[in-house]
Amino acid sequence: MSHGTDRVRLLPGTGGHGRHALLITDGDGPVSRIADQVEAVQLGLGERLLGRARELLEGPRPGDRELRNLAGQLADALFIAGSQGGRIGGTGWDPMV
Numbered sequence: 001m002s003h004g005t006d007r008v009r010l011l012p013g014t015g016g017h018g019r020h021a022l023l024i025t026d027g028d029g030p031v032s033r034i035a036d037q038v039e040a041v042q043l044g045l046g047e048r049l050l051g052r053a054r055e056l057l058e059g060p061r062p063g064d065r066e067l068r069n070l071a072g073q074l075a076d077a078l079f080i081a082g083s084q085g086g087r088i089g090g091t092g093w094d095p096m097v
Helices: 030-058 064-087
Strands: 007-014 020-025
Touching: 007 030, 020 030, 030 064
Parallel strands: none
Antiparallel strands: 007 020
16 A cells, blocks of 8 residues: 555444544555445445335324435435545545534
8 A cells, every 4th residue: 555645434334443444555455345335235225215204204203213214224325425535535424414
């Protein structure tokens, strides 16, 4: 790995203690490629989740449990989108906050 192009990447998900996992990478290694694949799947699920949220909010009043589940899943999707955006020069939003 060339230290001139190394960067810290926030990986999707958290570890065993709920801590975020970081990877120092040049962006082209096997762990980066796996993380890219996981992010792509999670972002695809996020799109489906957004559709589900719209359906839920347009229908009869959802229950508290449904809303809590939806909020947690949307937060996870936003975290992934934010970590990916920061890596590719996005808005500068910090998903660690």
